[in-house]
Amino acid sequence: MRTVGLIVEYNPFHNGHHYHLQQSLKITESDAVVAVMSGHFLQRGEPALLNKWTRTEMALRGGCDLVIELPVAYSTQAAEWFAFGAVQLLAATGVVDALCFGSEAGDIRPLRRIAQLLAHEPESFKGLMADTLATGASYPAAYSEAVRRHMADEGDHEAASFGLEQPNNTLGLHYLLALERIGSSIEPFSIRREKAGYLQADITDAQIASATAIRKLVANSSSPQEAAPFIPPATLELLLRDSAAGRGPLGWPSFASPLFHKIVSESTETLSGYHEMSEGLEHRLKRAIPNLNAFQIDPLLEALKTKRYTRTKLQRTLLSVLLGHRKEMLSPDRLREGVQYLRILGYTDKGRQLLKRMRTTATLPILNSAARTDERYPYLELDVQATSVYALASPNATAQELFRDYYEKPVTL
Structure with missing residues (x-):
């Protein structure tokens, strides 16, 4: 059984995701x-619209056969470590033959040449990065410019002019870098992203909209029903189900109170120890609070944002404060060690066959829950804590939902 791996958030699963999934099966x-999916908190430093089990069900009903959780230690990271953790998990299954990702370009060849040259970051590239960061550019902008200059120096002008400022292109490059760095035999493919950009907040097509636009539509509507033209029927059904049960949809406003409590109750010294807190940002954070007209996340982000600090960087920083992620927990040396387990969130009958094969092919232990295991795996313990924080944002949260990781079995279809 030839198997393609997808790296996803499905926040929520929409018509564009369904197109990508079907095309991935076709071209590979x-x-x-097999999908590696982020849990309750996501790569751009945001809480998920719905919990990870509901989104797993969306994935299975949308065509995925096996869903594996990307731990929060990696799911909330910048592109390099997000990609590394996800690719490592796909490789660790021993059953994934191909990886297919969406990109703005759809052309994987320049990305592969860049990845082959930069997989182990030559000193000349590090020098270009340092020079570009010294201009005050954000890290993503500095990285794109350093790649452009390095590939121009190598005489590869097609790669030098490649649109790395576009988010899916950049993420795709980091998937390829991760494949190179771990020496994986997984074959990469890319599909051109169509009709809606990654962060496009407006809707310009009758059936395809970005997840960003769909979340905005849901947030500004009286019912998730407004999103019906852009999502499969199963996604709408699950959105309505969780909405009726008071379990979502959630967003940053749902977490404002616990976040502001931590910011105002902790010293700048304590705040400085959180992951992503850098260059005195903790002082800027403390100074911003008294000047806010409303204790909400968006005004805080606007007050903090500069050329150096992008909104995404700031969201990830605030998320580290909310979740209690300290720098020593998520240092590059720790992250480089990789994930220590494969946490199964759900599967179909075909996925059950894959799991049977994985008993002999997987290079990591396979876990169906966190019961009696989280103390052995520090990253799993962080996921248990993240579930509790996420559940507390729901108005009808129960003690059982706070510790759902311990007893919830994988979703099955």
Whole structure:
């Protein structure tokens, strides 16, 4: 059974995701789909619209066969470590033959040449990065410019002019870098992103909209029903179900009170120890609070944002404060060690067959829950804590929901 791996957030699963999934099966000539999916908190430093089990059900009903959780230690990171953790998990299954990701370009060849040259970051590239960061540019902008200059120096002008400022292109490059760095035999493919950009907040097509636009539509509507043209029926059904149960949809406003409590109750010295807190940002954070007209996340982000600090960087910083992620927990040396387990969130009958194969092919332990295991795996313990923080944002939270990781079995179809 040839299998393609997808790296996803499905926040929520929409028509564009369904197109990507079907095209991935087609161009890789695969029979099954393994998805590595972020849990309750996501790569751009945001809480998920719905909990990870509901989004797993969306994934399975949308065509995935096996869903594996990307731990929060990696799911909330910048592109390099997000990609590294996800690719490592796909490789660790031992059953994934191909990786297919969406990109603005759809052309994987320049990205592969860049990845082959930069997988182990030559000193000349590090020098270009240092020079560009010294101009005050944000890290993503500095990285794109350093790649452009390095590839121009190598005489590869097609790669030098490649649109790395576009988010899916950049993420795709980091998937390829991760494949190179771990020496994986997984074959990469890319599909051109169509009709809606990654962060496009407005809707310009009758059926395809970005997840950003769909979340905005849901947040500004009286019912998730407004999103019906842009999402599969199963996604709408699950959105309505969780909405009726008071479990979502959630967003940053749902977490404002616990976040502001931590910011005002902790010293600048304590704040400085959180992951992503850098260059005195803790002082800027403390100074911003008294000047806010409303204790909400968006005004705080606007007050903090500069050329150096992008909104995404700031969201990830605030998320580290909310979740209590200290720098020593998520240092590059710790992250480089990789994930220590494969946490299964759900599977279909075909996924059950893949799991049976994985008993002999997987290079990491396979876990169906956190019961009696989280103390052995520090990153799993962080996921248990993240579930509790996420559940507390729901108005009808119960003690059982706070510790759902311990007893919840994988979603099955």
